[in-house]
Amino acid sequence: MPAICATHDSLAVYSTMRSRHTEIDAFATLDRVRAAADAGQLRLLRADCPLELTEELVTREAKYSFVHFLECRGCGAFVFFGIHIRGTPILKTVPFENIDHWPWDNTETQIDNMPEYLADTAR
Numbered sequence: 001m002p003a004i005c006a007t008h009d010s011l012a013v014y015s016t017m018r019s020r021h022t023e024i025d026a027f028a029t030l031d032r033v034r035a036a037a038d039a040g041q042l043r044l045l046r047a048d049c050p051l052e053l054t055e056e057l058v059t060r061e062a063k064y065s066f067v068h069f070l071e072c073r074g075c076g077a078f079v080f081f082g083i084h085i086r087g088t089p090i091l092k093t094v095p096f097e098n099i100d101h102w103p104w105d106n107t108e109t110q111i112d113n114m115p116e117y118l119a120d121t122a123r
C-alpha cells in the first residue's frame with residue numbers, strides 16, 4: 001500500500017472553526033466522499049445509511065453516529081468515515097476486520113454491500 005494515495009488521502013476537508021484544533025468538516029468531507037463514490041473511486045461496503053441520506057439524517061439527529069466503511073479503489077485500503085452528532089468527525093484507514101467488528105445498530109437505513117463485495121473479491 002503506498003504511503004500516500006491520491007484517491008483517499010485527499011478526501012478530508014479541514015475546518016479551523018473550533019479554536020486551536022484543526023478538525024474535519026463533516027459535510028464538506030461528506031461531499032467529497034460522495035463525489036468519489038459516484039465516480040467509482042470509492043466503494044461503499046457497509047454504512048448506517050446511504051451517503052446521499054447522511055447529511056439529512058445527521059441534521060435531524062436521527063441517531064448519535066453515522067458510520068461508513070468504504071474501499072478505496074485507488075489503493076485497496078479500507079476507509080472509515082464517521083460523523084457524530086456531538087463529536088468530531090473521523091476519517092481514517094482501518095483494517096478490514098473492523099467492518100465486521102463494528103457494533104452496528106441495524107437501522108432501517110443501513111447499507112450492507114458486503115455479500116456483493118465478497119463475491120467480487122472471491123474471483
Ligand SMILES: [Zn+2]
Binds near residue numbers: 005006007009074
Ligand atoms: Zn487509497
